[in-house]
Amino acid sequence: MKIALIGYGKMGKAIEAIALERGHEILYRVDLHNKEFLEKGFLQQADLAIEFTTPDTALENIHRCFDADIPVVSGTTGWLDKLEEIHQRCRQENKTFLYASNFSIGVNIFFEVNKQLAALMNAQQQYDVKMEEIHHTQKKDAPSGTAISLAEQVLERVSRKKRWVNGESAAAEELEIRSRREDPAPGTHTVTWGSPVDDITITHTAHSREGFASGAVTAAEWIQGKRGIFTMKDVLGLS
Ligand SMILES: NC(=O)C1=CN([C@@H]2O[C@H](COP(=O)(O)OP(=O)(O)OC[C@H]3O[C@@H](n4cnc5c(N)ncnc54)[C@H](O)[C@@H]3O)[C@@H](O)[C@H]2O)C=CC1
Numbered sequence: 460m461k462i463a464l465i466g467y468g469k470m471g472k473a474i475e476a477i478a479l480e481r482g483h484e485i486l487y488r489v490d491l492h493n494k495e496f497l498e499k500g501f502l503q504q505a506d507l508a509i510e511f512t513t514p515d516t517a518l519e520n521i522h523r524c525f526d527a528d529i530p531v532v533s534g535t536t537g538w539l540d541k542l543e544e545i546h547q548r549c550r551q552e553n554k555t556f557l558y559a560s561n562f563s564i565g566v567n568i569f570f571e572v573n574k575q576l577a578a579l580m581n582a583q584q585q586y587d588v589k590m591e592e593i594h595h596t597q598k599k600d601a602p603s604g605t606a607i608s609l610a611e612q613v614l615e616r617v618s619r620k621k622r623w624v625n626g627e628s629a630a631a632e633e634l635e636i637r638s639r640r641e642d643p644a645p646g647t648h649t650v651t652w653g654s655p656v657d658d659i660t661i662t663h664t665a666h667s668r669e670g671f672a673s674g675a676v677t678a679a680e681w682i683q684g685k686r687g688i689f690t691m692k693d694v695l696g697l698s
């Protein structure tokens with residue numbers, strides 16, 4: 460595959476290492492300083508783009524890839540209020556788009572465990588649920604995209620919880636997500652169900668960025684030749 464790598468920060472570099480190891484070519488490494496590679500003439504020479512940038516730039520980058528009609532695999536967090544705009548264009552113009560708040564296999568399995576636990580807890584009023592996410596101090600968004608995915612999975616299944624809040628909350632209908640920033644934490648997510656007599660805690664701890672990067676390259680390999688909107692559930696056959 461000829462990859463246009465959009466975003467050449469911590470994730471861009473981790474993805475580059477794995478893509479090269481697997482025999483792929485990095486055609487462009489697009490960063491803040493060489494955004495001219497986002498022009499159609501450059502992008503359309505690539506088989507696809509892998510996009511890991513910032514909450515403020517992801518939307519525009521994905522539109523640029525759609526202009527060039529190349530598939531996009533995006534993992535940027537903190538911009539999902541605009542996701543529907545991208546899905547709409549993707550459907551209308553028959554483009555190819557795959558998004559995941561977390562590309563690691565471990566977290567995608569953790570998502571399934573979280574959903575099952577939440578479904579079981581809907582009838583167990585004595586349990587309250589809280590979440591915590593821990594990331595490095597350079598992270599721009601809070602709560603993490605993964606924590607929002609986990610929270611939405613709970614809200615869909617637990618009728619006594621109405622919304623998530625980032626920070627402390629004493630309101631019974633709110634799902635509290637605490638965010639901690641400390642180095643080098645690549646990403647830890649914990650969901651705790653507590654009752655007066657016991658707690659159930661599930662935690663996923665990333666030891667490095669390798670799992671995210673490897674998942675993103677696997678998603679890029681999988682999406683080749685496909686049209687439509689996809690997630691890691693499709694890649695891993697979890698749908
Ligand atoms: N979905 C997943 O599995 C994961 C998602 N992430 C997310 O990926 C994003 C990037 O994370 P990191 O690499 O750690 O951040 P980073 O800050 O190390 O790198 C971001 C890079 O994007 C570049 N950039 C900014 N605007 C750009 C533009 N318009 N075009 C091209 N490049 C641009 C910056 O110069 C920087 O090098 C964040 O939103 C983070 O939350 C991070 C890890 C895993």
Ligand SMILES: O=C(O)C1=N[C@H](C(=O)O)C[C@H](O)C1
Pocket residue numbers: 536560561594598599602603604605606645646647
């Ligand atoms: O910024 C990061 O580093 C990470 N971001 C993603 C998120 O916001 O969930 C995924 C992972 O936890 C690392």
